[in-house]
Amino acid sequence: MQYKRSSELFSEAQEYIPGGVNSPVRAFKAVGGTPIFVKEAKGAYLTDEDGNKLIDYIASWGPLILGHAYEPVINAVIEKAKKGTSFGMPTEIETELAKLAVSMVPNIDKIRFVNSGTEACMSAVRLARGYTGKDKIIKFSGCYHGHSDSFLIQAGSGAVTFGSPNSPGVTQGTAKDTLLANYNDLAGVQALVDANKREIAAIIIEPIAGNMGCIIPEEHFIKGLRELCTKEGILLIFDEVMTGFRLARGGAQEVLGIAADIVTFGKVIGGGLPVGAFAARNEIMAKLAPEGPVYQAGTLSGNPLAMSAGLAMLTALNNNPNIFRSLADKTTYLHKGLEKVLKDNGIKHQINRFGSMISVHFTETPVVDFASSAKGNNETFKKYFHGMLRNGIYLPPSAFESYFLNDALSFEDLDATIKALENIVEELK
Numbered sequence: 204m205q206y207k208r209s210s211e212l213f214s215e216a217q218e219y220i221p222g223g224v225n226s227p228v229r230a231f232k233a234v235g236g237t238p239i240f241v242k243e244a245k246g247a248y249l250t251d252e253d254g255n256k257l258i259d260y261i262a263s264w265g266p267l268i269l270g271h272a273y274e275p276v277i278n279a280v281i282e283k284a285k286k287g288t289s290f291g292m293p294t295e296i297e298t299e300l301a302k303l304a305v306s307m308v309p310n311i312d313k314i315r316f317v318n319s320g321t322e323a324c325m326s327a328v329r330l331a332r333g334y335t336g337k338d339k340i341i342k343f344s345g346c347y348h349g350h351s352d353s354f355l356i357q358a359g360s361g362a363v364t365f366g367s368p369n370s371p372g373v374t375q376g377t378a379k380d381t382l383l384a385n386y387n388d389l390a391g392v393q394a395l396v397d398a399n400k401r402e403i404a405a406i407i408i409e410p411i412a413g414n415m416g417c418i419i420p421e422e423h424f425i426k427g428l429r430e431l432c433t434k435e436g437i438l439l440i441f442d443e444v445m446t447g448f449r450l451a452r453g454g455a456q457e458v459l460g461i462a463a464d465i466v467t468f469g470k471v472i473g474g475g476l477p478v479g480a481f482a483a484r485n486e487i488m489a490k491l492a493p494e495g496p497v498y499q500a501g502t503l504s505g506n507p508l509a510m511s512a513g514l515a516m517l518t519a520l521n522n523n524p525n526i527f528r529s530l531a532d533k534t535t536y537l538h539k540g541l542e543k544v545l546k547d548n549g550i551k552h553q554i555n556r557f558g559s560m561i562s563v564h565f566t567e568t569p570v571v572d573f574a575s576s577a578k579g580n581n582e583t584f585k586k587y588f589h590g591m592l593r594n595g596i597y598l599p600p601s602a603f604e605s606y607f608l609n610d611a612l613s614f615e616d617l618d619a620t621i622k623a624l625e626n627i628v629e630e631l632k
């Protein structure tokens with residue numbers, strides 16, 4: 204494959220945009236080489252600026268669960284755009300999307316739309332603090348909740364890929380209110396709660412983590428968190444930016460059978476346009492401005508383009524709940540195929556999968572938290588990533604990310620992916 208034009212475009216971009224990208228993981232720093240510049244995409248396929256056609260496993264990092272340029276979404280956006288793109292005034296479609304989201308997700312009465320997952324999580328924490336009157340939060344190493352200050356403490360995703368899980372620019376004052384625990388370590392959380400009695404407003408967690416690869420919560424851990432929060436008057440925030448409307452209509456809360464106090468969304472809820480949201484039961488949401496004193500706002504929040512994309516996307520998912528099973532089946536098929544090739548060739552690996560999220564780790568030990576994820580061999584990962592890319596498969600360019608399958612992927616595409624691994628497996632030895 205040739206990446207001549209991508210290479211030229213990247214050089215030019217670097218002159219005007221820091222690192223040539225508007226979000227760090229796109230720069231391929233973890234894997235080296237030239238980032239692929241996309242020209243267009245349809246269904247499961249990307250076409251890059253050099254004319255290469257690639258099978259896509261990131262789907263814009265999750266939002267495009269039904270594939271690229273999904274027609275009902277595109278048409279809804281086009282029709283809406285003709286009538287104006289933003290008013291800064293209330294519109295009916297905001298209520299339509301809110302009503303649908305509230306009907307799909309358990310344990311929420313009201314939802315507020317914002318413009319990104321970052322905003323959603325930042326606002327959820329402010330709301331939790333305002334509601335409980337307490338300052339501290341607990342987050343888990345390797346979980347990523349966006350780039351707002353409170354979360355850039357042992358963050359996952361791009362933050363860890365770039366070696367700055369604790370970003371310069373976050374003040375000591377902010378950092379001291381974010382306490383850190385290890386994923387799947389309930390005793391560690393209990394110890395933090397005991398040491399900070401009546402000071403913790405919220406525990407925020409990716410209920411299935413996707414920012415240190417895909418990591419699955421053990422049952423006693425996630426249940427234990429719920430019980431601990433209830434007992435101690437701490438709000439449990441499920442960051443469902445990745446899992447919301449991806450794992451099931453009701454997201455991780457539904458699949459795990461655990462009720463969160465505040466839920467955050469992003470990605471799928473915007474159908475590929477910039478949307479985030481946070482939601483809770485009435486009693487908590489009543490604290491939010493203009494009903495209550497906790498301030499939160501946005502010029503473009505709830506804009507008609509974003510709302511129309513979200514509404515078309517959630518309507519499609521709501522009308523076809525089998526989609527989640529179909530996606531999980533495809534992901535299982537991929538899991539088995541990749542596993543067989545790696546096993547048959549004696550490559551040490553772990554594959555983690557939950558629903559339509561999956562990640563491959565080149566390590567012998569189970570990947571259950573950030574430390575075990577970080578044990579993965581990054582040199583092998585680089586060879587894997589570039590080998591797959593040469594064979595037309597676009598994977599997340601970092602071992603600390605989950606793949607997001609989209610329903611436009613066919614079993615032939617999955618077979619082609621497994622075949623690609625067969626083609627390059629010798630290089631991984």
Ligand code: PMP
Pocket residue numbers: 264319320321322324347348349350360409413414442443444445469470479
């Ligand atoms: N939370 C989680 C779990 C995420 O995966 C992300 C982004 N990948 C965010 C929050 C932040 O979302 P955004 O990039 O839209 O700000």
